[in-house]
Each structure stands twice: as C-alpha cells, then as structure tokens.
Amino acid sequence: MDPVIIVGAGPVGLTLALALARQEVPSVVLDEGPGKDESRPARTVVLREDTAALLTRLSGAPLDRLGTRWTGWRSMRRKQVTREVVFDEAGEPSPLHIAQHTLTHALRAAVAAEPLVEIATDSRLDTVEQERSGVTAHTRGPNGTWWRGSHLVGCDGPRSTVRKLLDIRFPGRTAVERHAVAALRTELPWPGQALLHRTPPWRMSGPPTAEVTARPLPDGVWRLDWLLPPGKDLVTPELLVNRIRETLAGWTDGTTPPYDLLDTGVHTVHHRLARRWRAGRVFVAGDAAHLLGAFGTHGLEEGLRDVDNLAWKLAPSWHHGPHEALLDSYQTERRAVVAARLRAADQVLPLLRGGGGLRGMVPGTARGHDALLTDGHLGHGPLGAPGTYADSPLAPRHLEHEIPVDTPPGAPVTDVRVTAEDGTFVQLRSRLGRGALLVVLIAPGTGVWDRKHWVSAGVMPRLAAAVTALPHPAELLVAEEYPGAPAHSVLLVRPDGHLVTALSGVRPADLYAAAEATLGGKDPEKTQTETETEEAAEAGSRAR
Template sequence: MDPVIVVGAGPVGLTLALALARQDVPAVVLDEGPGKDEVRPARTVVLREDTAALLERLTGVALGDHGVRWAGWRSVRRKQVIGEIAFDEGDPAAPLHIAQHVLTTALRAAIAEEPRVKIAVDSRLDSIEQERSGVAAHTRGPQGIWWRGSYLVGCDGPRSTVRKLQDIRFPGRTAVERHAVAALRVELPLEGRALLHRMPPWRSSGPSAGEVTARPLPDGVWRLDWLLPPGKELVTPEIVVARIRETLTGWTGESTPAYDLLDTGVHTVHHRLARRWRAGRVFVAGDAAHLLGALGTQGLDEGLRDADNLAWKLATAWHNGPHEALLNSYQTERRAAVAARLRAADQVLPVLRGSGGLRHYVPGAARGHDALLTDGHLGRGPVGRPGSYADSPLAPRQLEGEITVETPVGAPVADVRVTAEDGSFVQLRDRMGRGALLVVLIAPGTGVWDRKHWMSAGVMPRLAAAVTALPHRAELLVAETYPGAPAHSVLLVRPDGHLVTALSGVRPADLYAAAEATLGGAVKEEEREKKEAEAGSGAR
C-alpha cells in the first residue's frame, strides 16, 4: 500500500510522519525548503505535559536537556505580586520552554534513523489529484514529480497550499494580538521562573507597554514579549532596544545590566479555524487547520495533538481498510476542541484588553484577569487546557458496568506506573502511540508479586481472554493504583491516551462494545462471532 504523504516539514508534519512510522505506516514528507531550519533564538515554543511527553516518546530525546522546565510562575501587576506558583524539580506539569529549531532538529534526527519515513527537500506542492484508491501530489522544482500516496495531510502552515487546493475556507480574526519579541542573554533575578508583568510602573518612550512576559531558556537566555497596542505601527530596532533597557532596569532596580541581544521580531497572533479538516483522502492539521495564540496560549500544542489524534486513525485505516466513521472523527474531535479554546479566548479578550469595562467596577476583577492569563500561559482552564472528547462520535453508549474515575471520559489519562505483559515496569504514557488500545487493570499488590504468579490468578485469565477477543490489537497492563479507580476496575484507553471508559471489574461484553465504538462502529458480524467464540474458549 502507498505511503501517507505529509506536506510540510515543520514540527507538526515531522511529528505526524514519526507517529505513523511508529505504527508501521510509511510516510513521505514534502519539504519545500532545503532540509535545514533557520536558527532563531526568539522563535520558541512552550510545551505542556502531554505534548512534551509525545515528542520525547517519538524522538527518544529528553527535551528538558535542551530546553528549560519552569521552576515557577509569577504574576505581577504594577509593583504587586498577584500570584505565584512553584514547580518541583522534574515535575512534568511544569511547562517546557524550548527553541523551535532545537525541536525540529531532534525530530529530523529521529526521522534520519527511521526507514519508513522519507523527506523530499526542495519539493513545493502545486497540485493534488484524488482517486478512489489513493491520492497523487505533484511538486515542482528539482523534485518536480508525482508522488503517489494512500492519504495526504497538509501540515503546511497558515498559508496552506493543501487547504487552498481543496477549496477549504479559513475564516476568523486577523491580528488579535501583536507582540514585540527579543531573545537575550542576561542575568535576571527570577531564578528560572517565568514572569507575567502587567501595567509595569515604568514609562515607555515608544508605544504603550501594558504587559511584558519573560520566559527562561538554557544558558542564561530569556525570551521577552511586550504586548503592542492595536494597530500597525512600525516596531523599529530602536523601539525594541528602548523596551529592553527600561524593562531590565525596572526589574533589577538599578542601571541597565549587561546583556547580549541574540534575536528580535514581531509576533502577530491570528484566530482562524478551517471549515473542514477532511476532504476525501486529504486532511489538514496544525496551522493549516487553525490559528490561535492569544493570552499566552500555544498553537503548536494543538497542532501536536492533531498529529497524535490523526496518526492512529490513519494507521488503523492503512492496515485494516478505511472506516469512514473513524476517519471523520478526526475533524469532529479536534475541530471541536480547538473551537472551544478559541471561543473561550474570544470571550475573555474584550474584558482583558478593553479599556474601561468590568475592571473598573467589579471587585477583584484585576486579580481574576491575572488568573485567566495565568491559565493561558500554564495550559489550564477553558483558555489553556487540552481538549476532551467526551462528545466524540467514538464514545461508547450505555455500558452497564461503567463507573466514574477522576479522569473524565474522553480526557487524557493520568500517567501512572504500570506493569507490562513482559513483567517490566513502565509509565502508561510510554505505551501510547503504538496503534494499540490499552486495557489497564487496577490491582493493588501486584507490584510485589512475580508476574508468573498473578497472570494466572484471580480475574487475569478471564481479562486476558477478553483482551485477545477485542476487534483491535490491544495491550494488557496492570496498575497498582489509578486516581479515583477502585480495586479490580478496568480502564480502556485509546492509542492517543484518552480514556474510553472505566468498568467495574472484568466485563467482556462491555469491553468489546467500548472497543468497537472506539473504532467507529460495528465490525463484521462474522468477526464478532469469531472473537466471542475465542473469548469463551479462553475463559474456560
């Protein structure tokens, strides 16, 4: 079968290609550039716990060694500290700040060792043709040839050629926010903590500086962002240098400390959402499908979640034949998740950025505004947290044995330690992204017993038979505990780490129905009868 064609070699496209390869699906990445990324210290990304874990799993690189996990977060208004959060060393919940070129270099290095992925450089897409059995893409330039694929995914950014060729509308708002950006090496009294400073007491000689953030990078480098007023005023180098000097002086309380200016730029935030994310065998993901980033949120996070969501569905279709309900669920789930964040940001923006309004007469409004901004920067609350797929068309309905745990159905599962089938102890997240469903038994005490004893005791033989009978490849894992889950409960987890259901005990019929729903609907009747017969034989 033909490979999946990925258009675009940014972080999302490279992540998708690697995620497909890890599920034994070949991919071709069409890179319109020369295969190297420009080193821009001021172009950085902040990764949350789930997206950082995804990239570390795919690349095998400890990204914390190449970026900085924040030691904490501080929110200041004028001269008053409004809020402060500390993160323990090694806490995976601490946001990870890393230069984008470092990230793409790690992805490219992993792809270089992956025989299932080919990167075609200097390959600019100019046409797409779809057929019933596949898709063809034509590139111009030195690699001006036709590429044949099973599916095609446009990860080619805000000006996506794929989106335009498929005539997909991309409505939204332009220039929601603008920021002047600088990366500089300097010693600041922040001790590795990120800072949000609203309404700083110093005066600016240029456009009003109502908000500035500082985020640490390795080797004493900091990225500083100044919120610019609405409009299109030119941000000159002189204005940026003036901002740097007055900000550093304001934070250190003395004359401007010595600093080394590495890079500058202007970052403009747009809010847009594609009308469709699928057109036959063609999909869009990342900035080609959505743009967001106001109030400290990170658009790349959502692009990486797109790749994680789509990879296992494409892999399932590639190996087993297309299932329209499963493939359609990519658009339904991911578009709804991003739309919810955009709606939340659009509702908050007039309050936070407008002049006057609620801040003048609602007690505690300023503190509430800072809390909303903190949520955006830390990936929490309606503005910042990862999306949940509770209303997904893949969600099972009316399971008799379903119970409630701390993780809501459709949300990412907690990363607990589990015992794999070979007896090794691993983290649950380490088993994700392999294309298999994960079945987790909560069995206190099993950690102190050798696997050969508990695999043949209690509910394990019946559960193992039920897992074997599922309509999709599944891996059986055992956890001593899981937040809110009673002993002997069973969790079913999707390949991308979202909870399908939690069941009270071993219930083969419920487990099968939930797995079937996760694949987009019923499997063939003869397959069902065969699987159920195998399950019954195994249970005896």
C-alpha cells in the same frame, strides 16, 4: 500499499511521520525548503506535559537537555506578586521551553534514522488529485515529480497550499494581538522562573494593557515578549532596544544589567479555524487547520495534538482498508476542541484587553484577569488545558457496568506507573502511540509481588482472554492505583491517551462494545464521505 503523503516538514509534519512509522505506516514528507532550518532564538515553543512526552517518545531526543524546564512561575501586577507557582511542589508539571529550530533539528534527526520515512526536499506542492483508491500529488522544483499516496495530510502552515487546493475556507480574525519579541542573554533576579508582568510601574503612562513576559531558555538566554497596542505601528530597532533597557532596569532596581541581544522579531497572533479538516483522503492539521495563540496559548501544541489524534486513526485504514467513521472523527473531535478554545479566547478578550468599562471597576476583577492569563500560560482552564472528547462519535453508549473515576471519559488519562506484559514497571504514557488500545486493571498490591505470582490468578486469566478477543490489538497493563478508581476496575484507553471508559470489574461484553465504538463501529459498505470523494474525483476528471 502507497505511503501517506505529508506536506510540510515543520514540527507537526515531522511528528506525524514519526507517529505513523511507530505504527508501521510509511510516509513521504514533501519539504519545500532545502532541509535546513534557520537558527532563530526568538522563535520558541512552550510544551506542556503531554506534548513534551509525545515528542520525547517519538524522537528519542533528550528534549529536557535541549530546552529548559521552568522551576517556577510568577505573576506580577505593578509592583506586587499576585501568584507564584513552584513546579516541583503539589504535582504541578513543569512546562518545557525550547527554541523551535532546536526542536525541528531533533525531529529531523529522528526522521533521518527512520527507514519508513522519506523526505523530499525542494519539493513544493502545486497539484492534488484524489480518487477512491488513493491520492496523487505533483511538486515543482529541481526534483519536481508526481507522488502517489494512500492519503495526504497538509501540515504546511497558515498559508497552506493543501487547504487552498481543496478550496477550504479559513475564516477568523487577523492580528488579534501583536508582540515585540527579543531573545537575549542576561541575568534576571529569578533564575529559572518564568514571569508575567502586567502594568509594570515603568509603563504606567502607557496603555492600561501594558504587559511583558520573560521565559528562560538554556545557557542564560531569555525570551521577552511585550504586548503591543492595537494598530500597525512599525516596531523599529530603537523602540525595541528602549523596551529592553527600560524593562531590564525596572526588574533590577533601576540599573540595566549587561545583556547580549541575540534575535528580535514581531509575533502577530491570528485566530482562524478551517471549515473542514477532511476532504476524502486529504486532511489538514496544525496551522493549516487553525491559528490561535493569544493569552499564552500555543498553536504548535494543538497541532501536535492534531497529529497524535490522526495518526492512530490513519494506521488501521492503511493496514486493513477504509475505516470511514474513524477517520471522520478526526475532524469532529479536534475541530470541536480548537473551536472551544477560540470561543473562550474571544469571550475573555474584551475583559483582558478592553481597558475599561463597568467590569474594570468591579473589585477583584484585576486579580481574576491575572488568573485567566496565568491559566493560559500554564495550560489550565478553557484557555490552556488539553481538550477532551466527551462528545466524540467514538464514545461508547449505554455501557451497563461503566463507573466514574477522576478522569472523565474522553479526557487524557493520568500518567500512573503500570506493570507491562513483560513484567517491567513503566509509566502508562510510555505505552501510548503504538496503535494499540490499552486495557488497565487496577489491582492494589500487585506491585510488591513478582508478576508470575498473580498473572494466572484471580481475574487476570478472564481479563486476558477478553483482551485477546477485542476487535483491535490491545495491551494489558496492571496498575496498583488510579485516581478515583476502585480495586479491580478496568480502564480502556485510546492509543492517544484519552480514556474511553472505566468498568466495574472484568466485563467482556462491555469491554468489547467499548472497543468497537472506539474504532468507529461497523462502517456501512459506503459512507457519505466515500460518496463525496467519488463525486469530487468525477468532477475533477470532467474538468480535465
């Protein structure tokens, strides 16, 4: 069987390669560059709890030591602190802030040690052809050649060649926001805490949307971002140095502390969404499929969630043949989530950046605006929270014994401690990404007894038999508790960590029906997607 062709060797493409290898699917990564990444301290990423865990699980790299876990978050308006969060309190997960070149280097190291992944450097894609049995790609460069694959995934960024070759439209808005960026080594009054400062007092004469953020990195380095006024005014070195000096002085009572400027840049945020994310055996993911990033959100996070969603759906097709409904669900689920996030940003953009109007005069509005921005930065609410797949075509319908728990169907599960089949205690999230469904029995008291005393007692033998009979490999886990789940309830979890359903007890028929729905049900002999693929291939043959 031919490998999956991945176009693009950034964090999204490398993560997809590792995720497929975890499920014994080989891949070849086409890297148009020489395989080295330029060190840019001002180009960083913020990873929420789920995406940081995904990358740590796949790469095996000590990302917590390569980046910085923030100790807290502080929101300020003028001279007042409007919100302060301490991440080791109240269960608030701490974001991980890491330089993108550091992250990419860690992923490259993991890929280099993975025998199922091949990286082809200096290989720029220029042709894609597909038919019912596979995909053929041609690259130009010193090692230009033809590549044969089972599927192809374009993870090749905003100017995606894959998207252009497929003639997929990429509508949206350009330059939604612009930020001047600097990475510098200095000391600030709140070590380890990230800061959002709106309308700082030293910028009172400037635009009403003046805003600066400070995010800590390892070794005393900080990334500072200043929201720029609308327009295309040139950001000169003199302007940037003035911004640095006035900001540092404003935060340290009028005296600019010593600093070492490491890197600068201008970050322009675009909002775009590809019309299609799948065309036959070809897919797009990450920045090739969407661009977002206003209000503290990060496009890389959504790109990582794209490939986490896609990898477990490609694996059954690679191993066992077409699962068209399952593959179609990638576009349906992920595009809907990103579209909802872009709609939310478009709705609040006039409020947060408009700088006037009736809403600006309503008491309490400023505090509400600060809360919206903070949610985006911290991964909460419509601007920042991980998406749910409640309306997924894979969601089972009409389960007789389905019950509600604190996690709605389609949402990411809570990372509780579970007992694995070998009797060890692990976190639920550590079992994700292997291609198997997870079946979790909620059984209070099992944690204090050796597994051998309860594995053959009570409902366990019946549940184990039901799990064995499922239409897809599944792992049986036991948890002492789960938020909102009564004793002896059973949870079915997808390989990417989203809840399928919760059942009241061991219900083999409902469990089987839910698992079958999660795999896309029973595909007809030929789906509409297959027909379109064949027609496209025939049209391409006639053109040649």
